[in-house]
Amino acid sequence: MTDTVADVTPEIAPSSYDAAQRRSDAIWQKIESDPSGLRMLTGDRPTGALHIGHYFGSLRNRVRLQQAGVETWVIVADYQVITDREILGDIQGSVRELLTDYLAVGIDPERATIFTHSAVPALNQLMLPFLSLVTQPELERNPTVKAELAAAGKSAMGGLMLTYPVHQAADILFCHGNLVPVGKDQLPHIEQTRVIARRFNERYAGGEEYFPEPDALLSESPTILGLDGENKMSKSLGNTVMLRMDEAETLKKIKKAKTDADRQITYDPEDRPEVANLLTIAAQSTGRTPEDIAEEIGDRGAGTLKIFTAEALNAHLAPLRARRAELEQDPGYLMQVLRTGNERANAEADETLQRVREFMGMVY
Structure with a gap:
């Protein structure tokens, strides 16, 4: 996933980054030779239409991976809009703008599953068992969460902000995603997801590798700054060139x-x-x-x-x-794409949650 709660770059241990880079390099080689077995989960928060920073930084790469044969799942993370803001704005309009940009750049709904957070309840229910696998200090130490809190200018951390990495783990693991294109700033979230997958497999699945430990596919694209030349492109700063x-x-x-x-x-x-x-x-x-x-x-x-x-x-x-x-000119088509994607995502999430319940002895 590329659109985080805030545009921040937390400190990451060099050893963790080096290990992630090695895994990423190996994945690029696999994509070039045989992409079968790779399932990519990516997406954005619907805060409006996208700009050229999104396009050159991530969207174009997603289309490249789709065309290379990587199975593609794209989440419109509408629930995450409330992570760091109290006023939602026009969520439906923002989702429509985001979906329009996705299809315009070349994401193919025949080959990609595009869905919304809020329409897939079983995905969000995975938060409960996943939260049992992490501790409060682990969440508080997450450098991205700390940096996002500072960027939002808040002194108190809300519950959704604190558990944001766990929610993102549910996004990735519900569909058994094993590949997540990200920038360096998102590595702590991917590492947290790997930990959750490993602990679930050990604690509840009896050592079976039910959930994969996903790898970060580190972006090879250069960072596009805003037109002020100082910050990342941000709609709130007015330093963008919008795709529309x-x-x-x-x-x-x-x-x-x-x-x-x-x-x-x-x-x-x-x-x-x-x-x-x-x-x-x-x-x-x-x-x-x-x-x-x-x-x-x-x-x-x-x-x-x-x-x-x-x-x-x-x-x-x-x-x-x-x-x-x-x-x-065809909003009906856009909504049909989303309905189809939501149906696919729900089928996948329901199956995953049922299997999780079986592992946990909660089928009655």
Whole structure:
């Protein structure tokens, strides 16, 4: 999963990261040779339409994995919207926007199961046995949870925030997902899921490997910063280019992007992050390297770079935006996709919960 409660990057032990990286490298090799047996669980919180940070950072990779033959499950995590906020907003509208973006970028409902948290009660019921497998100190030590609490500006941690990693474990394990594309910031959640799967198998399943210990597939995509060049793209900060924007809106946004006074364009992410970010967007849009684009623009300055980036981005997103416009005209189709996905997810979750009850001696 990619859309966490907050855009944060907690500290992770180097040894844990190295082990996760090794497993991730091995999975990439398996995908290239034989993806059979791999089931990917990914998704986002429905807080509105998606932006190019989502697209270049995760959506495009999900489509790549789907096309490579990896079985794909995509969760619209509507229950997680209430993890760190008191006002829900237009949840149904946000779910519709998210679903439209998913289909527009190429997630195929014939090959992928797209479903919502709240429509799959058996998934959420797995929280109860899973909570029996973790301790309060373990949850409180989770670096992502602590960082998310700080980012939300709250001093007291709500129960849903504290147990967020367990809920995410239920998301992954209910369908026996064994592959989760994530960035480094989500590794603590994946490690917690691995622990829960291992403990369930040992405590309740008599050592049978009923739940797999899922692996993180670490993203190879570069981070796209917001147009302020400092933070990740965030709708709340207003530093985004939304996928649904038209060409004129995109050009207007890119022209307002922060740069610097040096007319010579160079790719230097450390010392010139704002310029480097525009070069990265242009490179992702064209398939060229940021260094090559910087050399082409040379001393023609940030204005030329902005126009180049906007035109490249608009050209790249044109087919996606055309498909999105078609989908918006057929809301009935969107809801049918979601109903079908929810039916599949419920069948899977019901079967998993029944087996869990059998392991725990709770079938009456």
